[in-house]
Amino acid sequence: MASDSDSDEDFVTYGTPLEPLEEDEPLKKPVPLHDQTVKDEKGRYKRFHGAFTGGFSAGYFNTVGSKEGWAPSAFVSSRQQKAEKHHARPEDFMDEEDFSEHGIAPREITTSQEFSSSRRDEAGEKARAISAQAALIPGDTLLEELIAPARSSIGVELLMKMGWKEGQGVGPRVKRKARRQQMDGGGKVYGCTLPPAGSEESEDDDEEFAPENVTFAPKDVTPVDFNPRLGVQGLGYRGLDPSLALLGHGTAEHIDLFKPQSETRNRLFGDTKSSSRRGGVVGQAFGVGALEDDDEDVYHRDSMSRYDTILGEEEPGDSLYGWTAPQQYTKKKVRSKDASYLGKILEGFTLAQKPLEEKTIFPPPCLPRDYRPVHHFRPSVDVSHLSGVSPALAEALRVSKGHMVKEEPQQAGRHQLDSGQRRALLGEDTLQGPSSVMELLRPEDRQRLLSFRNSSNPPSAKTSTPVSGHASQTSGKSAQVLPASSGLQQEALAAWRGIQTSSQTFKPFEKNPSKQARYELYLSRLKQGDNDALEQSLDPGMTEWERSREREEFVRASILYRPTSSSLSSRFTRAKDQEDDDSVEVSQDQEGDLDDKQSAVKMKMFGKLTRETFEWYPDKLLCKRFNVPDPYPGSGIVGLPKVKRDKFSVFNFLTVTESREAAAPPKPPESGKKSRWDVSEQKVEKKKEDPLGELLSAARNQTETKVEHTPTPALPALPASISSSDQAPGSKPEIKSSEQQSSEQKKEGDEEEEEEEEESRPPMDLFKAIFASSSDEKSSSSSEGESSDEEEEKVTKEDEGKVDSEPLNLFSIPSSSSATTTSSSATTTSSSATASSSATASSSATASSSATTSSSATASSSATASSSHQAAVSTQASEQEEEEFGPKLPPPSAALIRGGAASMCPPIKEVKTGKKSKEKKHKKKKHYKHKKEKKKKKHKKHKHKEAAEEEQGGGAGEQEGEDGQVSTDELLKRSEVTCQSIER
């Protein structure tokens, strides 16, 4: 592409371009030979006889000038008319060709000798030679030739008149210094260094006492004159000279076509050796005559050493250094070395200029005595998945991972969001209708199914309760850390016990062979019914944290991929070929969480939170046009880089069991949902924490976790295990509390409940486990959602555009503020809605959750006396929501440290927006559009203005709360602005 455009830039074209070939054009017929005619300049046909039979025909059929031939002229002489004495001139026998420019007697205007350059005119010389031959005394003109008049060309004369003298160069006079610089430092040195200025050395002395005002003419440089090679012979070829050949010199050597110098020298100085030879053409090509006696050379083999393989031996000295740069310098050195190595060097090789640098080889390090050459790869565990571990540890791990840090947030962003969150991000509506197949069934049928399923694995029902206690005892301290997973362990054990068939072929940890091995060990132990299967199969060499992580994964994986019952497995077949495209092309850097930024914007904390930086590859040509060096030279990427990412990863399924639990066991459904909420909320919070000043948050969380650790031991478990914590016997009261909270939530809005129900829909992920490709479907659907969302926005925008595009009358009507509700306000409300919902959830969870963060958490963090300017405002905002939802939140006094703003801001209006459902918003949007149309009508009919406004007012009633919020926000801003100005 770039080269194309480059060629486009060249506006200078040479020659006539060929006519562009058109594809559908039929091929032209070649012109037959007899139609190819040659005409001379007068339009007469010239016939070609062939190269050896005269070339083109001339005259009239190769005879004479006309059809009549030579017209005989009669000699008539009378008394009155004496016949003139006729002198035949050469011109009489010439035709126009001879008189033309290249003929023997050119008649056209040519440069006279006086003005011609030094190039001799061949025609004149030829004429002179002929005349000399024709002269009576041969060699008569010899004297003339010898004593040629001194004549200089007009150019030389002009130069002389301008002050030029023979031997000087042409150009402005220079000072010696400058000239030397030109010689030495001028010009770049390519490849090798220039020789030391040998010939200039002598001039240095003059330079010393050269006065300032004396200038010198530049050195005379003879221009290198290139003769174009016309033939196809090699360099230096000179044709065979028959006269030389007949002289017969050089029988010893074959006729050297490439050594003109020696020949000429011989000729010039009359080589005696060659003259003694007999004549005759001899040499390799001609064989040996019968009379030759020396025939030892018949099978002469020519060797390459007799040819010059290097150009430019005969280059003269210093004045031609542009052409043959460093000749003498290198030659001398090489020669001196060559001499000592003579004969040892292979043909085609030369000695190195510099001796090779010797590589120093260091001895290998001494191994410690107890060194074992085995390396255990630590699983690269994503830190952000952990909520149970103290943030400081997580921080340390994150730092220790070094380069992995960059990848981390994306993975988290992708895998940590569940469908509900994604939906919330995209602003989609909750799905209508039953979320699960189970809900379609009648309750008794459902019960029957459940009981049937439970009966299919009877040991679980029997063993679950006693063994859980046993397990918790045996596993010791690990049980403390995750009492939640013990229930799962039992389930896994129940599922796998006694199964001897190796039907299980799925390898969830295929990427990590050692881990897979451990997993298989675990499975085999499970099959044997070993209760301590998990603990024994784990690697003792790992850290506690890693082990707990792996424990979690193994249990989940074993439950997830539990052997299917025969009826089910018979229906599915394993995929024949490994699908190799198990990765999706995603843009390498995805934009982070929107909620996060929304809250940051709300808090006016621009900067790190709202700023994101990506690698971006500009087009090469664009850089060129902007006069900027290509930031990524040699990379073929344009735009944002794309990256292949695993679309099939275990972490996709980690939440599955929770939903299964929520649906399957006869537990109170609220608790399951509740836990689900908790988990998702924690994830969100975890994410929010990332961009904040991490040290600060780490420190803060450290203190918080220390405080909150003791009352709720179930907490520091993994995020997923929190859901299962309600199965653990120890955490009953907590469930109750969460139940209470959830019931509180229920009161607040029915829509929310709908969402929750939506949330608890289990089977998508399960299907994903079976059909691996479903994830990209999902992604496509999500993108569709996005695009539709965008379209919607565009529509609104276009509506505005339409309003805009109405020419003049549009301007006469002021737009009322209530009428112009924009998508922006919609988005802000959505953000507030999400933020507030998160606030509720988190507030309900604050009692339990150890990870408290960011927007909603800044409120709590302010308790730790963060007196930052803007955070206080933010707490204001979040406090509004707290009033609605937050039963357990830090006291407002702590939040309102900055009393100035608090006192100045008016009492907060009732904010309903927090719990506003998306449906409502949607309605609003429609309403908005509707209003727009109204507005247009208004433009046309002025009289209906009032009525329309009334309607707007009526319609605006629904969004009053929102408007109120916006206004309060603005008030807040203004108050802050005024505060700032006061402070100044």
Place this chain on the structure above:
Amino acid sequence: MAFPQPRPQAPQIPQHLLRTIDCQQGAVRAVRFNIDGNYLLSCGSDKSLKLWSTSRGTLLKTYSGHGYEVLDADGSYDNSQICSCSSDKTVILWDVATGQVTRKLRGHAGKVNCVQFNEEATVILSGSIDGTVRCWDTRSRRYEPIQVLDEARDGISSLKVAQHELLTGSVDGRVRRYDLRMGQLHVDFISSPITCVCFSQDGQCTLSSSLDSTLRLLDKSTGEMLGEYTGHKMKGYKLDCCLSSKDTHVLSCSEDGHVYCWDLVEGSLSLKLPVGKAVVQSLSFHPTETRLLTAMEGRVQVWGADEKGSA
């Protein structure tokens, strides 16, 4: 320097109406100074683009060739070329002297909101409602853009070029800054749809106006907010904002018929310039002097610091 520098004058604000030009081309969608401020371009909704003399207020040339209303225009550094964009999805490169269309660039899928030359007028950058910024080459005869920047998730409402940087504001509420030299894209999230973005004259800050009736001055390198300017009304229309020639003030159009002018540092409203009753659609600040152009309905008004317009 024998003499001390004269005391710096207090920053002046263009508050006196110097001239009103009735453009006779329907609603004026945008009004722009040329590179040195001697001429102005007005983009009309009657598909025409007009070139005026700022000092005399005379019409110099009318450029017609667009198929729908002209939305934005920009003049090249040497005043030899003009680029303009229109609702007809095209970008046109004009020859100033002859008024002929040098090139008509098609490729956007929607109406083109903003257009800008780069410094040497070798590239035209155009942002459209289709969410893309296209970089057109003016040197070659290619009709495809050099590069399409499709990072925005919604329409591009405004874009500016400064040296090797490209600043775009999008309806998706983000200000994106493409740094060609570093090969980086910086995205600043503003949340509300962006209507206009500007570089400050010193190139250290970016100004963005959004539909939540707020102007924000962000630090270019870190994205931190340096100032916030409110009070005007910008809720539905794509209105312009700008900085004064010496970076002393921030100006913005408003839907209530005023031009608001804030002190950049203090953030206090220093002038509320009544332009008319309708929406002030566009404005442009003189590159060197204290001179302001505003466009309302079919008129373009020239404002100066004092009555004579000497400053």
